[in-house]
Amino acid sequence: MKQLPPDYYSELEEIQAADFVIVELALYLHTHPNDLEAVKQYNEYVKLSKSLKKDFERKYGALTSFGYSYARCPFDYKEAPWPWQV
Amino acid sequence: MWVYEKKLQYPVRVSTCNPTLAKYLIEQYGGADGELAAALRYLNQRYTIPDKVVGLLTDIGTEEFAHLEMIATMVYKLTKDATPDQMKAAGLSGHFADHDKALFYHNAAGVPWTATYIQAKGDPIADLYEDIAAEEKARATYQWLIDLSDDPDLNDGLRYLREREVIHSQRFREAVEMLKEERDRKKVF
Numbered sequence: 396m397k398q399l400p401p402d403y404y405s406e407l408e409e410i411q412a413a414d415f416v417i418v419e420l421a422l423y424l425h426t427h428p429n430d431l432e433a434v435k436q437y438n439e440y441v442k443l444s445k446s447l448k449k450d451f452e453r454k455y456g457a458l459t460s461f462g463y464s465y466a467r468c469p470f471d472y473k474e475a476p477w478p479w480q481v
Numbered sequence: 482m483w484v485y486e487k488k489l490q491y492p493v494r495v496s497t498c499n500p501t502l503a504k505y506l507i508e509q510y511g512g513a514d515g516e517l518a519a520a521l522r523y524l525n526q527r528y529t530i531p532d533k534v535v536g537l538l539t540d541i542g543t544e545e546f547a548h549l550e551m552i553a554t555m556v557y558k559l560t561k562d563a564t565p566d567q568m569k570a571a572g573l574s575g576h577f578a579d580h581d582k583a584l585f586y587h588n589a590a591g592v593p594w595t596a597t598y599i600q601a602k603g604d605p606i607a608d609l610y611e612d613i614a615a616e617e618k619a620r621a622t623y624q625w626l627i628d629l630s631d632d633p634d635l636n637d638g639l640r641y642l643r644e645r646e647v648i649h650s651q652r653f654r655e656a657v658e659m660l661k662e663e664r665d666r667k668k669v670f
Contacts, residue, residue: 404492411491418490418544422648425537426655458487478489479554 399455399481406451407481413444483543490547491641493554494634500571503559504589505629509552509642511586511594514618516552520545522599522615526608533663534605534656538612541649548642553584555635605660613653620646 420437427433448458456471457464466472495502509515523542527535560568560582568577575591586594600611623643627636 407488408492410488415491418540419648421540422537422544422652425534425540426652426659459484461484463484472487478487478550479493479557 399476403455403481406447406454410444410447410451413440413447416440417444483546489551489554490544491551491638493551493558493638495555495558496632496634498559498562498567499632499635500560500563500568500573502630502632502635503556504571504573504576505626506552506555506559506589507584507587508589508622509619509626510549510556510584512588512622513598514615514622515588515594516545516549516619517586517594518598519615519619520549521596522601523612525599526601526612529601529603530605530608531660531663533659534609537652537656541652544645544649548645551638551642555638556584557582559635606657609653609657609660613650613657616646616650616653620650 417437417440420433420440424430424433424437448464452458452464456474457466458472460472464472511517520542523538523545527538527542530538560573563571563582565574565577568574576585576587579585588594600608602608602611620643623639623646627639627643630636630639
């Protein structure tokens, strides 16, 4: 398993924080579908999350398979570390 | 269709190798009110629940799989460096004899997971009340686990999971109200 720089953890946490806002607002919107401010905030964090993941994947490899991330050669999605290993 | 993301929903850290804590935590992996039971309960009920709440059950059920992975990570990290003697001292010799360090879907007492832990009544109010109860029981379990644990890093993750149960319960309660409103509206012509 390749050694991870300290930035890996801080950058991963930024993604986890942004995606947490998205999950939380997604559940909220199921029962408050007309809350425009919540929809705006949701979309703002979708944009942030996408941009954070683009940078993260360039440095550390794909986060997803099945076409949700572009693949590189060699196919780095299959490489460790997996989430429970970091 | 589901898509896997190669990250945990929330960071999981443990302070030290501690198979005793892992033995307790496995309750939320393969126990009656654990994350596997939660995910399978909601994702199974959603096919016959009114359209208004299918999305909520789908998304909460999906989040439960992220929590299942967090619990698995906790158990893995707490046991990965344990010797057979440490496993034995933690009361995990029975687990070790069958599974070595592999995880398995059983509760803290070693009872394997069973589908009888979950219900599907086909009645939306009955199903959602079951879901609310399941979330409250899971919240209570996380509290007992935090009370049993002396690992501050682990407790940070457990507190996060406990708070998610509170949110899920809240959303399910709102879903019940949405269905009741719709039912009452239908009576007026």
